[in-house]
Amino acid sequence: xxxxxxxxxxxxxxxxxxxxxxxxxxxxxxxxxxxxxxxxxxxxxxxxxxxxxxxxxxxxxxxxxxxxxxxxxxxxxxxxxxxxxxxxxxxxxxxxxxxxxxxxxxxxxxxxxxxxxxxxxxxxxxxxxxxxxxxxxxxxxxxxxxxxxxxxxxxxxxxxxxxxxxxxxxxxxxxxx
Numbered sequence: 001x002x003x004x005x006x007x008x009x010x011x012x013x014x015x016x017x018x019x020x021x022x023x024x025x026x027x028x029x030x031x032x033x034x035x036x037x038x039x040x041x042x043x044x045x046x047x048x049x050x051x052x053x054x055x056x057x058x059x060x061x062x063x064x065x066x067x068x069x070x071x072x073x074x075x076x077x078x079x080x081x082x083x084x085x086x087x088x089x090x091x092x093x094x095x096x097x098x099x100x101x102x103x104x105x106x107x108x109x110x111x112x113x114x115x116x117x118x119x120x121x122x123x124x125x126x127x128x129x130x131x132x133x134x135x136x137x138x139x140x141x142x143x144x145x146x147x148x149x150x151x152x153x154x155x156x157x158x159x160x161x162x163x164x165x166x167x168x169x170x171x172x173x174x175x176x177x
Contacts, residue, residue, distance in 0.1 A: 024079060034061040036156070037094060039081025041068075062086055064096070064159050095122065095153035098162045107150035113169045114154065119162050122153045 017030035026037030033048075034041050039060040041048055048058040050070035058068045060081030067074075067083050074083045080091065090097040099110045104123075111121045125148060154162040
């Protein structure tokens with residue numbers, strides 16, 4: 001366990017204790033009921049119950065929507081808990097994929113839309129484009145030809161807001177067409 005001293009002003013100091021999750025080794029506050037990185041529940045006293053099935057004991061917390069889930073309404077994927085609704089969401093480290101395209105300009109446009117509503121956004125490509133060919137290199141044309149999309153990610157806690165903002169923008173774009 002690690003203790004951090006955070007100075008809020010010259011007059012006050014606050015102590016925050018942290019611990020490591022036993023499942024994923026992610027750092028969580030000592031008073032956390034679950035790990036935000038993997039969804040593992042930290043049971044204290046009585047077992048937690050599922051948000052949907054109150055008669056069922058909870059097995060984890062969806063890392064996307066924070067819903068407490070049992071085995072019937074959620075599953076672990078890559079050692080992380082997801083509810084049925086979010087089972088198909090792609091996660092890399094603590095970031096969620098919101099959009100991907102071989103056209104970097106489209107990805108940058110989506111990034112701008114999401115940043116305009118105050119979200120934290122990263123555009124990445126986890127599959128490096130290492131092939132250089134006649135007129136190629138790392139360009140929009142080579143990404144399309146080699147199928148290496150630019151990917152737009154947001155932090156896990158911002159996924160729901162990002163999805164809503166993206167869908168609203170996409171709908172407005174279709175209305176203008």
